[in-house]
Amino acid sequence: MKELGTKADLAIIEAKLEKIEAKLEKEILKLDKKFTIMFLILAFLIIFINKDAIELIIKVLPFAK
Numbered sequence: 001m002k003e004l005g006t007k008a009d010l011a012i013i014e015a016k017l018e019k020i021e022a023k024l025e026k027e028i029l030k031l032d033k034k035f036t037i038m039f040l041i042l043a044f045l046i047i048f049i050n051k052d053a054i055e056l057i058i059k060v061l062p063f064a065k
Contacts, residue, residue: 005013047053 047057
């Protein structure tokens with residue numbers, strides 16, 4: 001037996017989906033910020049621990065233009 005949804009049912013489902021979408025967007029933004037911070041920390045640590053990395057970056061910078 002197939003049941004058909006009314007327009008009210010569809011409106012309720014649509015509202016719930018919009019809430020879920022908003023929550024997902026917030027979580028994605030949080031993760032994006034965390035990954036950016038982790039990347040910056042990792043880059044800093046690589047340069048701080050490996051002094052040769054600074055020389056390599058200085059040599060590569062003129063080609064980045």
